[in-house]
Amino acid sequence: MTFLTHCKSTKVSFVFLLLLLIPLIGWSKEAIPVAEDPEIEKRMLELTMDLRCLVCQNETISDSRAEFSNDIRREIREQIKANKTDDEIVQFLVDRYGDFILYNPPVKPTTILLWFGPVVLFLISIGSLIFYLRRRRVQIEEVLLSQAQREKAEALLKEDNKGKNV
Amino acid sequence: MMRYLIPLFAFMVLAVFLMIGLTLNPRQVPSPLIDKPAPKFQLNQLHDSDKVMSSDDNLGKVWMLNVWASWCVACRDEHPLLVQLANAGIVPIYGLNYKDDRNTALQWLKRYGDPYQISIVDSDGKVGINYGVYGVPETYVIDKKGIIRHKQIGPVTVDSLEKTILPLIKELQDQV
Numbered sequence: 001m002t003f004l005t006h007c008k009s010t011k012v013s014f015v016f017l018l019l020l021l022i023p024l025i026g027w028s029k030e031a032i033p034v035a036e037d038p039e040i041e042k043r044m045l046e047l048t049m050d051l052r053c054l055v056c057q058n059e060t061i062s063d064s065r066a067e068f069s070n071d072i073r074r075e076i077r078e079q080i081k082a083n084k085t086d087d088e089i090v091q092f093l094v095d096r097y098g099d100f101i102l103y104n105p106p107v108k109p110t111t112i113l114l115w116f117g118p119v120v121l122f123l124i125s126i127g128s129l130i131f132y133l134r135r136r137r138v139q140i141e142e143v144l145l146s147q148a149q150r151e152k153a154e155a156l157l158k159e160d161n162k163g164k165n166v
Numbered sequence: 167m168m169r170y171l172i173p174l175f176a177f178m179v180l181a182v183f184l185m186i187g188l189t190l191n192p193r194q195v196p197s198p199l200i201d202k203p204a205p206k207f208q209l210n211q212l213h214d215s216d217k218v219m220s221s222d223d224n225l226g227k228v229w230m231l232n233v234w235a236s237w238c239v240a241c242r243d244e245h246p247l248l249v250q251l252a253n254a255g256i257v258p259i260y261g262l263n264y265k266d267d268r269n270t271a272l273q274w275l276k277r278y279g280d281p282y283q284i285s286i287v288d289s290d291g292k293v294g295i296n297y298g299v300y301g302v303p304e305t306y307v308i309d310k311k312g313i314i315r316h317k318q319i320g321p322v323t324v325d326s327l328e329k330t331i332l333p334l335i336k337e338l339q340d341q342v
Contacts (some may be wrong), residue, residue, distance in 0.1 A: 054195060054300040067265070068300050071291050096298040098198040 044076045047086055050103045051093065060103065197298050204231070205296035212263050212271060212285035217288050219260075221312065228338045230331075231306040232260045232282070232322075233294065235266040236274035238302040244321035246323045247279045251327070251334045252281035257335050261285035264294050264302055307331060309338045 048062035053069045061069040070095070079089045093101050105111050145153065199205075204221055210341075211217045232248060234241045252259050261282035263271050268287065275285070288294055297306065307316040316334055318326055 057192060071295060075292075075295055094297060095198060097300065098195060098298075100195045 040077055041079045042082055043086070044073060047076055047089060048073060051090075052101050052103055054097060054101060172291050182299070182303075190318060193301070194319055195300075198312050199298055200317060202296050202314060204306065204312050204314045206289075207286070207293045207296070209286035209288060209293060212261070212268065212287050215268070215287070219325055223309065224258075224260070226310050228257060229308055231262055231297075231308060232259055233262045233264050233297070233299050233302050233304045235264045235302050236270045237266065240321045241303045242278065244303055244323070245281070247322055247327065247333055248281040249279040249326065255340075256332065257282045262293065262297075263287050265291045266301065304329055305331075306339070307334055310341065
């Protein structure tokens with residue numbers, strides 16, 4: 001009898017122990033941030049959002065998982081740690097990879113068309129629209145009906161109305 | 167008449183621009199390092215890791231720096247040509263072994279031939295960043311004063327050698 005109760009209590013305590021383990025499932029870890037310093041990571045992300053991945057070309061470095069982007073991210077982290085300013089870091093990259101690495105190209109003689117071309121096109125189209133509308137207004141005014149035409153038109157309209165009434 | 171000619175003219179201008187666009191290669195990003203001093207480096211050699219090679223060692227001669235890696239498929243394409251060029255003895259070629267594993271790299275050279283005077287190891291790609299490397303293989307032509315004169319992005323081809331690289335090297339070698 002004592003043996004049985006003992007056995008039962010061990011069983012119960014075993015189940016109880018198992019129940020205690022359940023919360024452990026919830027302990028699965030969150031993803032560990034890549035860099036140890038969130039401040040550096042934030043600055044790095046802001047910088048890389050305006051930089052082009054030269055391998056994938058239509059992706060920013062912050063979006064890209066290419067080897068190239070990993071290297072540039074690492075380089076930027078190191079430079080931030082070395083107290084470089086954002087401008088210095090961007091200049092470092094432009095010196096090596098050219099303006100193409102910037103999503104926001106600087107205004108230079110070679111990029112004037114890129115920057116101001118759309119504005120010029122817009123002005124040209126607005127100009128031609130105004131020109132066209134003015135000319136059209138003149139044309140409309142010129143085509144006034146003569147007295148005879150007016151009478152004829154009225155007669156036709158009347159006829160049409162009669163037809164409808166029938 | 168004019169109302170037909172103007173759209174036709176606009177279309178032709180657009181077509182010309184688009185046609186020029188078709189001939190451009192978006193992968194060929196012009197390097198800002200052309201005509202600038204080649205970035206300095208001091209790197210361990212691949213074959214003899216105790217030895218260091220410095221970029222200044224090559225001052226006074228025209229040389230080629232070829233960025234390669236055993237994991238790079240296009241490097242295998244251009245490799246026979248580099249071996250041939252090295253055998254011809256026109257210009258010394260140095261290899262920058264980019265982000266590679268030493269043993270695999272050595273095996274790779276054994277298998278495909280070694281055109282390099284010296285290969286140097288850039289295991290973390292730091293020197294690569296200084297040279298603006300973004301796609302391997304890349305090849306630089308550096309003159310006697312240590313100035314980068316040409317950058318070939320992607321594999322060296324017979325065409326690029328004959329039309330651009332070799333004439334340039336000859337011209338640079340003739341300079342004092």
